[in-house]
Ligand SMILES: NC(=O)C1=CN([C@@H]2O[C@H](COP(=O)(O)OP(=O)(O)OC[C@H]3O[C@@H](n4cnc5c(N)ncnc54)[C@H](O)[C@@H]3O)[C@@H](O)[C@H]2O)C=CC1
């Protein structure tokens with residue numbers, strides 16, 4: 701079993717550690733680094749995973765998973781680069797950062813896999829997209845797939861698509877949460893108590909998502925048409941969505957997120 705160190709235990713780092721434990725991985729095979737000591741103590745108490753300094757993580761782990769903000773990558777690589785053996789696999793979860801950034805900074809030949817996960821990892825429902833850097837081969841991709849499939853679904857994509865993937869599935873959960881928030885507010889406007897409105901909308905979201913994924917007819921247009929009766933309630937609502945340009949707003953939002961991912965990567969050129 702590979703020993704894995706998560707570098708930076710914030711929201712995504714913790715989601716991954718908790719997902720791996722939930723999937724049955726031995727806490728003794730996991731390590732993490734975290735620059736805030738109170739946060740490190742909290743996670744060790746909660747999960748029984750050892751907190752280490754960066755040099756111990758690099759020395760002891762076969763797989764290093766980078767989960768710091770893209771803006772914090774340079775000081776992290778300053779700590780990793782002098783100690784890293786080129787046999788160690790480096791897995792980056794960072795939005796925007798290309799594998800070539802790591803390859804430039806780390807020992808020649810270091811395998812790097814770029815991943816875009818998302819927060820549903822915490823309930824075993826992540827969508828992760830993975831891409832190989834120039835020294836990562838099939839065995840490295842298979843190892844990362846095995847690791848991430850314990851916390852959700854995994855697809856392989858060319859690295860050239862990772863900024864778009866980041867905008868779609870990396871940020872995607874936030875857009876669904878935003879829609880749910882707005883729909884609950886609509887319930888409040890219509891006089892439904894907040895808790896009841898939340899139950900109605902959240903279960904509708906779960907049901908709709910399950911139909912999209914598991915139903916015999918998963919195409920969104922067909923599913924939406926089945927809800928939309930002639931001269932009924934749904935079409936009255938859809939007309940308002942079209943009038944307010946909600947479809948165009950979503951397309952623009954996702955394009956802006958893609959552009960920001962590109963910008964985060966090019967800050968390190
Ligand atoms: N939050 C999300 O939904 C997603 C985030 N990501 C990516 O995951 C990465 C982490 O994001 P979050 O977990 O949201 O951020 P976060 O801010 O919650 O976590 C980052 C953690 O790294 C720690 N840290 C920073 N520099 C460090 C260093 N040199 N050594 C040790 N610890 C250090 C921070 O103290 C913090 O706890 C980002 O690169 C982001 O692009 C990817 C997909 C989804």
Ligand SMILES: O=C(O)[C@@H]1CCC=N1
Nearest residue numbers: 795866869870871872
């Ligand atoms: O907002 C962000 O930058 C990160 C990357 C994808 C989701 N959250």
